[in-house]
Amino acid sequence: MATIHDIAQISGYSIGTVSRVINNRADVSEKARKKIEAVIREQGFQPNSSARTLRQSMSSEVYIVVRGIANTFLQSLLEKTQIRIGEHGESASVQFIKEAEDEVAVAAKIMQGIKPKGLVFLGGNTNTFRQTFSVFTVPSVLISADAESLGFDNLSSFSTDDRDAGGCAARALVSKGHRRIGILGGYPGDAEGEQSGNGPSLRIRGAVEELERSGVSFDFARDYEPCPFSAEAGYQAAKRLLSRTPDLTAAFAISDSLAIGAMRAFRDMGLHTPRDISLVGFDGIVPTRYTIPRLATIEQDVELLARRGVDDLLMRISCEGPAVHEKIPYRFVNGESIAQPR
Amino acid sequence: MATIHDIAQISGYSIGTVSRVINNRADVSEKARKKIEAVIREQGFQPNSSARTLRQSMSSEVYIVVRGIANTFLQSLLEKTQIRIGEHGESASVQFIKEAEDEVAVAAKIMQGIKPKGLVFLGGNTNTFRQTFSVFTVPSVLISADAESLGFDNLSSFSTDDRDAGGCAARALVSKGHRRIGILGGYPGDAEGEQSGNGPSLRIRGAVEELERSGVSFDFARDYEPCPFSAEAGYQAAKRLLSRTPDLTAAFAISDSLAIGAMRAFRDMGLHTPRDISLVGFDGIVPTRYTIPRLATIEQDVELLARRGVDDLLMRISCEGPAVHEKIPYRFVNGESIAQPR
C-alpha cells in the first residue's frame, strides 16, 4: 500500500507538496502537479483516511443516520440521498438506529469517535432532537421532518407539509361522500393531541381538522387506532379498528406500509377495497403502484427531499451559512382504492 | 472532547496505562483499572477511532457492502445483519453499491482508505468476485450467494441452495397440474445457459431441470423472459411474456419483487391470480404476506443467513480460521397464488 511518503519519493518532491496536490491547493507549480498526479495515478494511491481525519480532527465523510431500517419510505429516501451525495463526488457511510432508540443520543455516541464532517438524519422525532441535538456542532440536516421550531443554527430541515397533506388525504375521502372515516397509525399519545413531535402525528392532526371543517364527526376513542409503522402492525390495527367500529366506510392509514397491511386485513374480514371500504395511504412508496387495487396515497417527493437536503448540507459544509427549513411539495395519487360509500 | 491524555492526567496514570485499560489488557493492576475506568465514564471518553485505526493500520469496524440499495430482499438481509453485529457488541458501517457497478472493485477503492477489519457482502455476482476479490486480505463473508467454487481462503459464504429451491418452485406448479409454465427474471445470458454467476440464475436452472424431469416442455425462446429485479421490471416482463405466449397457465418469478409486478400485470391484462394464472415467487419478503392474493414463494431464511454469516466473520476476525461455505435451509410458503389450471 503506497503512502504519501512513497509518492513523494518517487515523484522527487516533498511530502508537503504531494499533500498540497492531493488537497487541490492552488500554490503548486503546474509542473509539480502534473508529475505528482501521474505518480499518484500510476501507484493507485489513496490517502489514508484515518490519518487525514486525525490530523484535521474531522472526517472527510458525511454520515447518514437512518432511524428504523425496516421502513420502506426511509429506504427509498436513503437511496436517493446516497445517489445525490455520489453526484457531488462525496461518499457517505450509513448508520441505522433502531426505531425504539433515541437516534440523536445513539448517533452522538457513535459520531464522537468518528467525527464526520456533516450529518444527514433520515426520519426522526423532533422531540429527541430538541433534547439532545445540541451536542452536535457539525452542519446537519433532517430530512422528512420539520426542525424549524427547534432553532438549531446548524440543523436545516426539508420536509413534506404533513399537516396540510393529512388534510388532503381526508379531503379525498370526504369529497367522495364518506362520513364515517377511521384513522390508523401513530402513537397512542397522538389521540390526546399531545405532540409526539413527528411528522406522522401532524398528518393525523391535519386530517382531523379537515374532517371538522367538513362537518364530519370524528371521535378518537371510536375512530382512531394507533400502531407502529409496519404492514403487520397495520394489519392488526385495522382489524381492531373495524371490529370496534364496523360502520366505517373509509380509512386513512398514515403510512403506505400500514395501508397495505390494512387492505389485507379488510379482505380477511370479508371486505373488498374500495367496494366495501375505501382506503388512502401516505408516502407514495413503490409497492402502492402494484397492489390490487392500486393504493390511493399522498406521494412525498423523495427525490427532491433528498436533493435539496444534500445540496444544502454540502453547501453549508463548504461555505458555512445559516440553516434553512423548507417544505417540499407533495402530490395526491388517486389510485384505485377510493370509491363512493355504498 | 476528552482525549486519552486528559484521562491520564485526571487519573494520575500514564497514557500507556490508560490505553491498556481501554484495550482490556491483562497487565494492569486492579486498582489502576478501577480508577481509570471511573474517570473514563465520568468524562464520557470515547477513544478517537481515527488515531486507533491509524496506529493499528486497521479499523475497528466491520463494513457491509450491499449491492443494489433498492432490493427489498437485501434490505431485509441488511437489517438482520446489522442487528446480529450489534448483538456481538460490534458496530458496522454500510456502503451501497449500484447494481450496475462491480461491487468488488468499488468496494476495493473505498476500503483502501478505510481499512475495515472485516467485510460483509450482501448480494453479489460470483463472477466479479472471481476476478477482483483477491485484492482483499481481511476476513470477509458473502451472504446469499455461494463462493465455494472461488476458493478464496478469506471468503466464507452462506446461501440458499438456489438450484434446489428453483426446482421446488417449479414442482409446486407442476404438482398442481400445470404443463405450460413461464419463467420471469434474470439476465438474457441465463437463457443460453451461460453462467451469469449469481444465485438467481441457478434458480432458473433448477426450475428448468425440474420441468424436464417432470416431462413438461420448456422453451427459453417462448417461455422465458429476462428482466432486472424490480417490481416495474417484473410488470413489463410479464406483459411481454404473456403477450408472446398467451397459453401459459402459471409462472415462476425468480424474485418476489418481480412477482408482485407480474401479478399486477396479469390483472391489467384481465387475468386473475390464481384463477386464470398461477404464480410463485422467490425470497419470502414481507410484502408477499399482504398481497391479494398472498404470494406463494420460496422463503429464504434471512435471519439465519445473517446470523451464521456474521458469527463466522467475527470468529475469523478474532481467531483466524478457514473460510466455510454453508447452505441455509429454505422453506416453501404456499400462499394463495397457486391453483389448478382451468
Add this chain to the structure above:
DNA sequence: CTGAAAGCGCTTACAG
C-alpha cells in the same frame, strides 16, 4: 505492573 518514547500517515503553519 507502569512509564517514556517512537511512530502510524497525514496536514499545515513557518521559513525561505
Add this chain to the structure above:
DNA sequence: CTGAAAGCGCTTACAG
C-alpha cells in the same frame, strides 16, 4: 512555489 518539522490521538515494544 517548496521543504522541513511539528503534531493530531492513539498503541506497543522496551526498559525498569
